Amino acid sequence: MLKRNTYQLLLVFVAFITMVLVSVIFVRSILNTRMRDISKQTIETTVTGVDGMLERMELMITEAARHTTDVLTEDISKTEEIREYIYDVSDYFMEGDNTSLDEMLTIYTVIDGPLIDKWVYFDGTRWGDENYPEIADLEAFAEYNPKVRDWYIGALATKDGESYFSEPYIDAQLNIMCITIARHMEIPGLEDSVISIDLKMDMIADYVQSQVVLDSGYGLLISNDGSFVTHPDKNYIGEPLSGIYERLADAINKAMKVNGNVEAFRFKDYDGTDSIAFFSPLYSGWYVGIIVPYGNYMESVNIMTVIISLLGGALAILLSALLLQATYRRMKSEEESASKSTF
Numbered sequence: 001m002l003k004r005n006t007y008q009l010l011l012v013f014v015a016f017i018t019m020v021l022v023s024v025i026f027v028r029s030i031l032n033t034r035m036r037d038i039s040k041q042t043i044e045t046t047v048t049g050v051d052g053m054l055e056r057m058e059l060m061i062t063e064a065a066r067h068t069t070d071v072l073t074e075d076i077s078k079t080e081e082i083r084e085y086i087y088d089v090s091d092y093f094m095e096g097d098n099t100s101l102d103e104m105l106t107i108y109t110v111i112d113g114p115l116i117d118k119w120v121y122f123d124g125t126r127w128g129d130e131n132y133p134e135i136a137d138l139e140a141f142a143e144y145n146p147k148v149r150d151w152y153i154g155a156l157a158t159k160d161g162e163s164y165f166s167e168p169y170i171d172a173q174l175n176i177m178c179i180t181i182a183r184h185m186e187i188p189g190l191e192d193s194v195i196s197i198d199l200k201m202d203m204i205a206d207y208v209q210s211q212v213v214l215d216s217g218y219g220l221l222i223s224n225d226g227s228f229v230t231h232p233d234k235n236y237i238g239e240p241l242s243g244i245y246e247r248l249a250d251a252i253n254k255a256m257k258v259n260g261n262v263e264a265f266r267f268k269d270y271d272g273t274d275s276i277a278f279f280s281p282l283y284s285g286w287y288v289g290i291i292v293p294y295g296n297y298m299e300s301v302n303i304m305t306v307i308i309s310l311l312g313g314a315l316a317i318l319l320s321a322l323l324l325q326a327t328y329r330r331m332k333s334e335e336e337s338a339s340k341s342t343f
Contacts, residue, residue: 017312017313017316019312020308020309020312020313020315020316023308023312024305024308024309024312027304027305027308028304028305035213036263036264038213039213039263039264039276039278039290039292040263040278042211042212042213042278042290043211043278043279043280043288043289043290044280045211046207046208046211046219046280046288046290047280047281047282047288049207050204050207050208050221050282050288051282051283051284053103053203053204053207054165054181054204054282054283054284055283057103057104057181057197057199058163058181060104060197061107061163061181061182061183061195061196061197062163062183064085064086064089064107064109064195064197065183065185065195067085068082068085068109068185068187068193068195069185069186069187071085072111072187072190072193073187073188076115076116076187076189076190079111079120082109082111082122083122083129086107086108086109086122086123086124087122087124087126089107089124090104090106090107090124090125091124093107094106094124103199103200103201103202103203103204104197104198104199104200105171105178105197105198105199105200106123106124106125106197106198107123107124107195107196107197107198108121108122108123108124108125108146108195108196108197108198109121109122109193109194109195109196110146110147110152110192110193110194110195111187111190111193112147112190112192112193113187113189113190113191113192113193114189114191115189115190116190119146119147119192121144121146127141128141128144147192150166151164151166151180151182151194151196152182152194152196154166154182155182155183155184155194155196156184156192156194158183158184160186163181163182163183164180164181164182164183164184165179165180165181165224165284165285165286166179166180166181166182167179167223167224167225167227168201168223168227168229168238170238171198176200176201176202177200177201177202177205177229177237178198178199178200178201179198179199179201180196180197180198180199181196181197181199182194182195182196183195183196201229204221205221205229205230207219208220208221208229208230208288209221209230209232211290212290212292213290213292213296216292216293216296217275217290217291217292217293217296218232218290218291219288219289219290219291220279220287220288220289220290220291221286221287221288221289222241222252222279222286222287222288222289223286224284224285224286225240226240226241226242226249226252227239227240227241228240228241229286231270233270236270244270245267245270247267248262248265248267248277251265251277251279252279252287255279260280260281261278261279261280261281262277262278262279262280262289263278264276264277264278265277265278265279266294269291269293273293273294274293274294274295275291275292275293275294276291276292276293276294277289277290277291277292278290278292
């Protein structure tokens with residue numbers, strides 16, 4: 001009988017432990033899904049925030065392009081009016097109390113087409129304007145040809161209604177990271193005209209890099225050409241993603257062919273930390289990502305696993321003890337009954 005009770009006890013113990021293991025697997029799956037959802041929500045919020053900043057910038061250049069097109073379409077000789085408009089817009093954002101677009105560095109335009117002999121260039125900083133000799137730097141301006149610049153060529157190559165977003169670059173004078181947003185203007189007789197703004201990237205970069213999941217990790221911004229716009233290690237800014245995270249770069253390239261998103265991609269971070277990455281595309285063609293240490297990402301899952309395992313083990317031991325006690329009492333009762341029956 002003792003042998004039979006031992007088998008029963010062992011069976012109950014194994015069944016209980018099996019239930020605990022199934023519970024652990026189930027709870028881990030739920031928490032892992034929850035962690036993935038939190039990370040996806042964070043990256044979606046970041047994408048929405050960055051896209052909103054870029055759209056606000058693009059809206060300004062779109063309005064400037066519309067105004068310039070309307071004025072010159074009505075009267076092609078009103079180039080001086082456009083000059084004053086460019087100056088007024090620049091002054092409004094750069095020198096006034098307005099803070100709606102405090103990322104702007106300058107606005108400038110190239111007016112060109114078959115109806116004029118030579119292109120005309122107006123810059124909101126007054127660079128190249130002989131009426132402002134202390135700023136104009138006419139000697140340098142005499143050598144300047146905006147039509148060979150990437151922003152000009154890129155804007156002419158865009159489809160109707162689209163803007164050209166340059167790769168981020170370091171401004172030579174200010175030593176800060178900037179981008180150029182340029183727009184082609186379809187002006188009759190001046191079809192080669194382009195208007196552009198230069199913008200500081202620090203607000204976007206700070207916003208992206210501050211993104212975390214459960215108070216850990218950091219955000220990344222990757223440009224069209226696959227180089228870092230933001231990174232915790234400043235030495236990596238401007239370097240290609242593939243040079244540091246080869247497997248992650250491959251994952252992003254593959255994602256671009258499907259839905260563009262990279263979810264819960266596990267890899268080694270630049271400092272050797274086991275990490276999880278989430279990336280999504282921006283409408284400008286850039287990528288924004290969230291990097292989370294794998295240990296932090298799985299922390300709540302692992303804690304819950306330990307808690308369930310400890311509780312399950314304790315309950316299994318308690319149940320086994322109760323069964324042993326019940327078995328012992330039953331055996332003792334049967335022995336007492338047997339001894340009484342001998343009298």
